[in-house]
Amino acid sequence: MKIYNKGPVFLGIVIFLALALFPFYNNFGKANKKLDIKTDTPAILEYEKVNGKKECVEPKAYMRGEHMVLINNWRDAVVRDDNRGYLSSTGKRWNMSLQNGCMQCHSNKKKFCDECHNYMAVKPFCWDCHIQPVEKEETQS
Amino acid sequence: MKALVSLIAVLLLALIAYAGASVPAMRFLFGVVIPYAAFIIFVVGMVVRILKWASSPVPFRIPTTTGQQKSLPWIKHSTIESPSTGLGVIARMALEVLFFRSLFRNLKTQQVGDGTQVAYGEAKWLWAAGLAFHWSFLIILVRHMRFFIEQVPAAIQMIEGLDSFLQIGAPLFYMTDAVILASVTYLFIRRIGIPQVKYISLIADYFPLFLILGIAVTGVLMRYFTKTDIVSVKVLAMGLISFNPTVAETISPMFFTHLFLLSVLFVYFPMSKLVHMAGVFMSPTRNLANNSRMKRHVNPWNYPVHVHTYEEYENDFREKMKGAGLPVEKE
């Protein structure tokens, strides 16, 4: 098979391959990150001591996918309907609040929310207004 | 009918993936084996297709001329619409690829009056919908790179930010999602709505439309409605590109449906009209400079014609010519 106009044709193929294979060589030789999500904050440990188990406001699998929908609904309920009581699917009552709910337990925002969000490149804009939990700078050993 | 067949084909494919991925043992097939195979077919298929095209010689300049070609200095030259230099060609191709310049000229033709006259009018909807579709597809593709790069570059995060700047709902609503659904729907309705277009439409036209619609719909369902474990999807994606994939239990069948339809698209791409992605760059009516009057272009397969010059002729017959009293150049 004779190829005509070799210069531009091969340049085109090289560009195509460079784009199509980008993820492969970009990541070549790098170890894949392991997520390290920590749920061992004082509030959660305290909760575990009292209730005998760790739990979130809803089952973990649900929280993983739907937590942003959940807090969005919470916000609407609080801000629009002045309703702060949440009855979960497990039959428990929770105080609907970002700072006094989620972040009370998940006070380790950097090792929890941010661990996922940075990995997935999501930047919730909530913290433009809401105050983040105060965290001690971890001393890396 | 053709549209219906295509729709049913895509629905069946989606169903196969959804049902298949509901069986735990099949997840590896749908999450790893099929995507790898499809990607290889896509890349190799595209290269083969390009080489096949490149094996046809393009000896002469055949650009469609849509402007004044380079001529006398006092005639205004249209440097992009009828380029005479490589730079002009690059500008022309960029307009074509990025903004569908030639489709912008699309006209509609109608008989007017008693039917003996023809009138031409603007017809920009196809151009607008086509452009909206291709750009939103590209932006979605670029945004999806967040699954394949560990430290997502700022440029991609900026695109995410711009795409979601309306800040509606949680997770934030992406404008391109609405645009791609609307524009693909329009492209489909156009095909069945205009009788002439319907007449020339084939399964090969409907099927890719439904396939892409299927990919977009499953994606939208996954982001805004049924949800899945996105973090594990990224772990799978990163695993795939480092040849060490792990398929988590928590990934929902909807994701595998999304991925399977995409795999079908990858396989279908190089062997269908969709390969115009590469073809547009190789269209001789676009990518050649209109310089036939400046450069001589020789056909490479010209047959080597044996030429007998006058000089040789005279050498052969000089004596006879002299004898007959004919003038000769050399004595």
Ligand code: HEM
């Ligand atoms: C041609 C390629 C693809 C197209 C056109 C496409 C289209 C879409 C669309 C329109 C969405 C809705 C949300 C958004 O716009 O981000 C989406 C979501 C999604 N896609 Fe794709 N997709 C493609 C390839 C892939 C691939 C290769 C993966 C595998 C990693 C993937 C995984 C996902 C996931 C996990 C979601 C949900 C994202 C979220 O909730 O934010 N897609 N897709």
